[in-house]
Amino acid sequence: MITAERKPLSEIKEMIAPYRKVLVVGCGSCVAECAAGGEKEVGLLASALRMDARTEGRDLEIKEMTLDRQCVYEFIDQLTEFIDQYDVVLSLGCGAGVQAVAEVFPRAIIVPALNTTFVGETKEAGLWVENCRGCGDCKLGFFAAVCPITGCAKGLFNGPCGGSQDGKCEVDPDTPCAWQLIITRLEESGRMNLLDKVYPPADWSKQQGRGPRKIVREDQKI
Amino acid sequence: MKEESRLKNVLQGGHFAVTAECGPPKGADPKAIQKKGKMLKAFVDSVNVTDNQTGVVRLSSLAACALLLKDGLDPVLQMVTRDRNRIALQSDILGASALGIRNILCLSGDHQSFGNQPQAKGVFDIDSMQLIQLVRQMRDKGVILGGERLTEPPHLFVGAVENPFADPFSYRVLRLEKKVAAGAEFIQTQCVYNIVRFKEWMEQAGDCGIPEKVYILGGVTPLKSTRMAEYMSKQVAGMDVPDEIIKRMKSVPADKQREEGIRIAVETIQALKGMKGIHGVHIMAIEWEDVVPQLVEEAGLAPRPTV
Numbered sequence: 283m284i285t286a287e288r289k290p291l292s293e294i295k296e297m298i299a300p301y302r303k304v305l306v307v308g309c310g311s312c313v314a315e316c317a318a319g320g321e322k323e324v325g326l327l328a329s330a331l332r333m334d335a336r337t338e339g340r341d342l343e344i345k346e347m348t349l350d351r352q353c354v355y356e357f358i359d360q361l362t363e364f365i366d367q368y369d370v371v372l373s374l375g376c377g378a379g380v381q382a383v384a385e386v387f388p389r390a391i392i393v394p395a396l397n398t399t400f401v402g403e404t405k406e407a408g409l410w411v412e413n414c415r416g417c418g419d420c421k422l423g424f425f426a427a428v429c430p431i432t433g434c435a436k437g438l439f440n441g442p443c444g445g446s447q448d449g450k451c452e453v454d455p456d457t458p459c460a461w462q463l464i465i466t467r468l469e470e471s472g473r474m475n476l477l478d479k480v481y482p483p484a485d486w487s488k489q490q491g492r493g494p495r496k497i498v499r500e501d502q503k504i
Numbered sequence: 505m506k507e508e509s510r511l512k513n514v515l516q517g518g519h520f521a522v523t524a525e526c527g528p529p530k531g532a533d534p535k536a537i538q539k540k541g542k543m544l545k546a547f548v549d550s551v552n553v554t555d556n557q558t559g560v561v562r563l564s565s566l567a568a569c570a571l572l573l574k575d576g577l578d579p580v581l582q583m584v585t586r587d588r589n590r591i592a593l594q595s596d597i598l599g600a601s602a603l604g605i606r607n608i609l610c611l612s613g614d615h616q617s618f619g620n621q622p623q624a625k626g627v628f629d630i631d632s633m634q635l636i637q638l639v640r641q642m643r644d645k646g647v648i649l650g651g652e653r654l655t656e657p658p659h660l661f662v663g664a665v666e667n668p669f670a671d672p673f674s675y676r677v678l679r680l681e682k683k684v685a686a687g688a689e690f691i692q693t694q695c696v697y698n699i700v701r702f703k704e705w706m707e708q709a710g711d712c713g714i715p716e717k718v719y720i721l722g723g724v725t726p727l728k729s730t731r732m733a734e735y736m737s738k739q740v741a742g743m744d745v746p747d748e749i750i751k752r753m754k755s756v757p758a759d760k761q762r763e764e765g766i767r768i769a770v771e772t773i774q775a776l777k778g779m780k781g782i783h784g785v786h787i788m789a790i791e792w793e794d795v796v797p798q799l800v801e802e803a804g805l806a807p808r809p810t811v
Contacts, residue, residue, distance in 0.1 A: 436615060436628050438628070439631055444665065444670045446741075446742065462672055480634065481634075
């Protein structure tokens with residue numbers, strides 16, 4: 283999933299300060315799973331903003347909406363009948379959601395309430411960990427399903443570096459050394475031969491592309 | 505005829521090599537590095553210049569190497585993959601050779617979060633293993649990544665580092681073997697305090713025939729104080745300072761601890777000299793380069809051979 287964290291209230295307040303009517307739009311997908319931008323978080327943020335406005339004696343009108351997916355046109359379309367009635371859209375979608383809404387409504391003012399962080403997994407309640415950088419050239423098959431680009435602080439393809447100690451990364455003692463994990467798993471499954479060769483430099487053009495990357499699938503076109 | 509690497513000549517001549525690390529200044533004044541060079545010149549074969557070590561901004565390794573070269577030293581250009589992508593690395597490799605630098609040490613570099621620019625973007629376009637391979641490819645085949653031919657290949661003696669004290673221990677020799685296969689011609693190790701573990705690692709390396717394929721220089725860092733010993737033991741990842749060493753430092757009064765540190769370092773150099781498969785020592789006297797002449801003399805390694 284794509285994870286995100288809500289921005290501090292002060293930053294959100296500053297962005298919406300010039301406006302009186304605010305449409306707060308959440309997303310029911312990834313950011314709901316990571317408890318940052320789902321229906322519940324939309325409600326909490328709207329209440330906080332209302333309360334704040336009341337305390338400061340400001341007039342603020344808020345409507346709450348949560349789309350199933352803020353990055354897909356069919357769902358964004360649900361905003362069509364309301365958007366003109368509001369001065370600003372405060373989006374609790376990820377960066378993709380914010381931009382998709384802005385694309386559909388080019389005249390509307392859209393501001394983000396979240397900081398989009400990474401592609402990751404829910405490890406336990408209240409803990410999300412990054413595990414994919416979307417490099418466009420998945421190498422997990424060589425590295426015992428541990429991503430060295432994401433999991434190793436230096437992104438080494440031929441690790442571990444000299445700072446691996448007691449299974450931990452030197453950069454953060456709470457983080458496991460990805461290379462220790464790779465080696466342990468390969469040893470246990472009798473596949474250490476996968477590390478025999480020097481893994482060549484990555485093709486980062488698959489990640490960085492020439493500006494935004496695209497996936498084009500003729501078979502999916504209508 | 506191109507000027508050869510002095511380090512390579514010393515090692516190929518069968519001499520026990522001595523290299524020392526030299527940190528460039530945090531400023532643009534060339535005198536600091538020239539002064540260090542002058543002091544080290546008669547006591548070491550080659551001088552390693554660190555590349556923004558621990559992620560702290562300093563005068564560039566390439567420029568400092570050029571200054572040392574002008575003063576008649578044989579610099580070892582340390583090059584980390586943290587700060588430059590493959591375009592900049594290949595360009596600097598050519599530049600180094602054009603300036604007359606003849607040694608390169610390939611490293612990934614300390615993570616930027618440890619230094620004074622923790623908000624910097626870590627590049628890590630390629631890793632140290634790939635850098636070794638790249639320099640060898642440029643030198644031996646005369647081609648850059650992607651296969652384009654160079655008008656003139658760089659002339660460099662290629663080194664790498666290895667830390668026998670990091671984990672997983674079982675993999676450290678395999679990793680060394682991999683660096684040698686990638687093309688490393690000399691290895692400088694992390695500083696040795698735990699001789700027992702180092703010996704164990706060297707024996708494993710010996711079993712794989714590694715010392716016949718590559719020159720190994722054992723790392724030595726003299727301790728200044730008990731505090732430094734404790735700091736290195738606890739705070740520096742991949743550093744193994746056994747309790748006996750800390751106890752030994754503690755057993756002498758504070759004003760005698762530097763001398764004790766020097767004694768330990770000299771004993772370590774002698775132990776390394778007697779170890780099978782070790783071809784030299786690499787002295788990393790952190791911000792204490794002026795102790796190097798004394799260490800070399802007391803270890804009986806002065807004067808250095810003429811090659």
